[in-house]
């Protein structure tokens with residue numbers, strides 16, 4: 001335990017797959033919030049809430065030995081009333097985010113770490129941001145692959161000029177636009193803006209389809225539309241950079257990107273070794289990669305959250321940064337549902353409700 005740095009009080013709402021299911025205390029790089037809290041070692045995991053008894057029991061069985069002091073609640077209100085947390089992670093499914101987030105924000109944590117997809121409509125996002133401003137809380141959205149150590153490492157190298165000024169980025173990933181493909185939309189933006197942090201997406205154009213039999217849409221409620229799947233998306237940035245997001249037809253699966261710069265190109269993603277080439281196609285050395293410690297993206301994300309709570313910079317994917325990704329996602333949906341028209345950002349239509357059940 002790091003005794004020289006302050007520790008913060010953390011809570012998790014929803015004890016399913018992403019909260020504690022993907023990984024275990026024994027994993028070197030668990031892909032879940034509990035694992036991130038454990039390895040980051042700046043938080044006391046004070047409490048968690050889930051109405052489902054099997055979820056609480058499953059957590060106790062797997063994580064009880066490393067988190068013996070975590071109080072488990074059936075009821076989220078009871079948990080929020082028990083103390084004021086520094087950070088609350090919201091890990092329920094997308095259609096529950098809005099109601100749960102309103103309750104969490106009213107309890108005034110300093111930061112809410114919200115699982116993607118943040119909201120089912122842009123109107124919900126606007127309302128949550130207004131409430132967060134009122135209570136003085138930051139919202140960080142878990143486009144979690146963003147914090148993969150190898151992705152952050154390559155981002156730093158590209159910022160430092162590895163391939164010169166970025167000109168275009170191609171990201172690879174298909175699937176539900178907000179619930180799944182958004183990880184790669186975020187990756188495209190992470191690298192499209194790496195050499196110009198002030199650049200912003202101006203307009204998008206997309207093609208996709210509405211799946212007829214999506215199991216995640218079976219219990220869709222009245223007033224919601226089924227979440228479309230992505231075939232391709234182009235994003236025009238204010239400095240002329242072009243982001244293209246295609247399906248998983250590249251040669252390295254999903255969740256990676258090719259980044260083209262004035263002096264070469266780079267390939268980056270959570271599941272691939274970072275690579276770079278100069279303009280002649282000769283490999284460029286990726287400095288420091290072999291010494292990189294990898295305890296998973298959630299450890300890195302919680303480290304950034306701890307730095308923010310110490311008084312430092314906001315974590316990546318917070319507030320205006322996640323708004324950027326969510327506007328692109330909803331713009332892509334507008335475009336898909338309107339025959340591939342160009343959609344200017346920010347979106348005019350803020351009331352379309354998508355059953356984003358990822």
Ligand SMILES: NC(=O)c1ccc[n+]([C@@H]2O[C@H](COP(=O)([O-])OP(=O)(O)OC[C@H]3O[C@@H](n4cnc5c(N)ncnc54)[C@H](O)[C@@H]3O)[C@@H](O)[C@H]2O)c1
Nearest residue numbers: 014016017018049050052055091092093094115116144358
């Ligand atoms: N970042 C990633 O890579 C990633 C991966 C998987 C899922 N997710 C996201 O995480 C979220 C949860 O997905 P999941 O697959 O873990 O779902 P899940 O169904 O496995 O778990 C959700 C849990 O929330 C609980 N819950 C529901 N309503 C609640 C409430 N009001 N209060 C407290 N608990 C409540 C349920 O009982 C369940 O245990 C979704 O937004 C999903 O998109 C992110």
